[in-house]
Amino acid sequence: MNEKTPLNHLITRRAMLAGSAAAAASALAAxxxxxxxxxxxxxxxxxxxxxxxxxxxxxxxxxxxxxxxxxxxxxxxxxxxxxxxxxxxxxxxxxxxxxxxxxxxxxxxxxxxxxxxxxxxxxxxxxxxxxxxxxxxxxxxxxxxxxxxxxxxxxxxxxxxxxxxxxxxxxxxxxxxxxxxxxxxxxxxxxxxxxxxxxxxxxxxxxxxxxxxxxxxxxxxxxxxxxxxxxxxxxxxxxxxxxxxxxxxxxxxxxGVHFAIYRDSYTAYKELGAGSLDCSLVPITATKDAESSYGTSEDGYTATPGKQFLDGTMLYTQFLAFNVNDPLTKDPRVRQALSLAINRQAICDAIYEGSAKPADDFLPEAIEGHAEGAWKYAAYDPEQAGKLLDEAGYPADADGKRNISFKFMTNAANAQDEYQSMQSDWAELGIDVEIDKVEYAAMYQSYLDGTYTVGARAWYADYPIADNYLYPMFYTGRDDNVSHFSDPTYDAMLDKARSVADHDERVKAMQECDAYVAELMPYAPLNYRALARCASTNVETLTVTPGILPLLDEAELKA
Known part of the structure; x- marks a missing residue:
């Protein structure tokens, strides 16, 4: 992330997009x-x-x-x-x-x-x-x-x-x-x-x-x-x-607006440079180029001349899904260990070139209620991971191997570098992992059926409240609860939180739900992503919100 745009800014009812200079503030006025x-x-x-x-x-x-x-x-x-x-x-x-x-x-x-x-x-x-x-x-x-x-x-x-x-x-x-x-x-x-x-x-x-x-x-x-x-x-x-x-x-x-459909961001970004596009998603490998070639937005969300690369945090969390009914991942200590073994910072630095930040809470930073370090097992601690595996009945043998082997399921269309990095992290604990690349439809069906062990997932918010993460992802019986996690205590806590009339008290109640489920670890938060969009030199002003919503009725092209 751009140092001028702290990624830990929260969206609340009272403040958003803080820290903009006068030029960006003017662009945001309408x-x-x-x-x-x-x-x-x-x-x-x-x-x-x-x-x-x-x-x-x-x-x-x-x-x-x-x-x-x-x-x-x-x-x-x-x-x-x-x-x-x-x-x-x-x-x-x-x-x-x-x-x-x-x-x-x-x-x-x-x-x-x-x-x-x-x-x-x-x-x-x-x-x-x-x-x-x-x-x-x-x-x-x-x-x-x-x-x-x-x-x-x-x-x-x-x-x-x-x-x-x-x-x-x-x-x-x-x-x-x-x-x-x-x-x-x-x-x-x-x-x-x-x-x-x-x-x-x-x-x-x-x-x-x-x-x-x-x-x-x-x-x-x-x-x-x-x-x-x-x-x-x-x-x-x-x-x-x-x-x-x-x-x-x-x-x-x-x-008017011409929504140009491209299969990949690499092609689109080239078209931006050629002048055929006014706003493009920026591929991970082009992040540094976009920052140096177009300049970085002052608030992370609004493009103005010379400051066209948008690097604001999104309402997004990438995570691992654990099937809590699978014999291997049924024990929370195994799930905690698999999470602790992942070097998230190394992945963000080497693979995402600064366009992602390690996630330490399932709630993204742009959601009110996010708390830094709320999910303690999202830290990097391979030594503690080994101890938890020992406690769960998977001690390392004389060769450092453990009796743990599983397929890690991911969409065949996704880049594989970060998952291969996790594969290496787990290998350090003596865990044998095979990456299983499948088409999205088959992968999602496997999630619904509960016929997987560990898989890649992500969640974009439908609306900017903690409940939009805590209810669909963890509440018993929800289709998006692909971990098949079910806990009557959690359900009761969330039902109560949803009915709290006072806004601030409701946020606190949601945080308590988040803290409760963090201990049980049905998912492992991986990273938060930036918008990584760039406007062309033809754009006078364009805003894209943390919800990836382009405010095109406000946008202006240069005369």
Whole structure:
């Protein structure tokens, strides 16, 4: 990381992107979707088309938002009820003009802003959200519920819609055109954060389901600052243009955005240098080149002339998954030992060239509640690792070997250097490890089935709260809990933490959950990553948030 951009800066409700100099602060002044009450009196002056690099997305509309590339596009096509302003650290209303909840945090009421429009000119109402949310959950939308419908799992009636027994999401009602009421199956004090996720954006009633699903998926009708220009061409590009009827904030400065799809960051970065791209992901091996050739952003997130390389920390944790039901990794001491044996700093220095930092907490540094050193077994201590293995019944023999052998599963498309480094670290303890490269679909199925021992995983946050890590990754029965960890005490602690009304007290309760699970080590945090994106010399200003969301309605190209 750039020394001017400390990686341990926390996102809170009160502060974000601290430490910027005056030039960067000026570039950050106009908040995306933050002044929705002001609206737009007219279209902004034409500002050219910005070319933004993505890899092939799972989709570009709410039903299909399964990766960061998909979300980057949809975030600019759609607006949700609320918006987390990464610059101020505040959760603000967006399509909702206000929201409230009852004393037990299990009934939420959103007042919809009147006069907001979809790209086809139809009005956004409370029913637009009810329809969109039911569309996510229904098996009739595209032969199955959306893979990201779990965002609504806490809403009353969710299971019935997913099962296909009804099309009505019972917990979501519309007392009038501009009131959306949501009843949850249990108290959840952070539900308004969930409502900021692009996956929960509204859809015009009747669109994007059944026979109309395919056409909508290729050219969705949203309500965000940009609208589709033609159809998404899979593997090539997504073209958008400014929506001049946008009223949830200032109309975009750009004429449009060309999302250019490249298979790899190496090719994209070359295109950036050739002038064919305005923003590219930077491959690990080009990090130093990007810093020296383009200059480093002052705050890590905003590109300005001469300071175009973005190195701010992301809402991301890379980790190892341990199958806690596997005979080898069932004992927590074995999991602790395997983690302690990994020299994370050496991997970050040698392989990531400073674009990653060793993780010492499962919660990334950009999440409020992160605590330095919270996961003590994420330190590097091979001597202690050996002692733990001895205690667990795996003492070294006279030749230094231990009776431990397993396959380490990783995606065949991933770079292997860091995993080979871990393989060497484990070999120092007398552990024989084979790297098993498989395609992602097969690897993920093995995680779900519990037919693996140790594997590579990573988690990008859907919304910037600790619960988005602690619930899906550790709570009993969650699909993303691929360790198959199940602990009634932990579940009860998290249920209680989710219902704590006071924000600061809720953060403390989440930290207690994090500390509890850290001892049991169902996962081993490995590293936190930087954005590692770079803007071209053609860009006047461009911000990408820690959630990898490009604020393209604020972006400007040089005149």
């Amino acid at each position: 908040c995306k979707k933050n002044d929705a009450e002001q609206g737009a009196d007219g279209a902004s002056a034409a500002g050219g088309t910005l070319s933004y690099h993505i890899e092939s997305p799972t989709g570009i509309e709410p039903y299909t938002l399964e990766d960061e590339n998909a979300v980057a596009v949809a975030f600019n096509l759609f607006d949700a009820l609320t918006y987390y302003d990464y610059k101020t650290g505040d959760l603000v209303d967006l399509v909702a003009e206000s929201h409230s909840h009852n004393d037990t945090d299990d009934v939420w009421t959103f007042k919809i802003r009147k006069g907001t429009k979809f790209h086809d000119g139809s009005e956004v109402t409370a029913k637009s959200f009810k329809y969109a949310w039911e569309r996510l959950c229904s098996p009739n939308t595209a032969d199955q519920p959306s893979n990201v419908s779990y965002h609504l799992a806490m809403v009353k009636g969710y299971e019935d819609v997913v099962a296909g027994t009804t099309n009505d999401l019972a917990g979501v009602t519309c007392p009038d055109d501009y009131t959306l009421q949501v009843e949850l199956s249990a108290p959840y004090a952070d539900f308004d954060y969930v409502c900021a996720a692009p996956v929960l954006s509204p859809i015009p009633e009747g669109l994007g389901a059944g026979d109309g699903y395919k056409d909508f998926s290729l050219a969705p009708v949203g309500n965000g600052p940009f609208k589709m220009k033609g159809q998404w061409v899979d593997g090539q590009y997504v073209d958008t243009e400014r929506f001049d009827g946008y009223t949830n904030g200032d109309v975009a400065k750009l004429d």
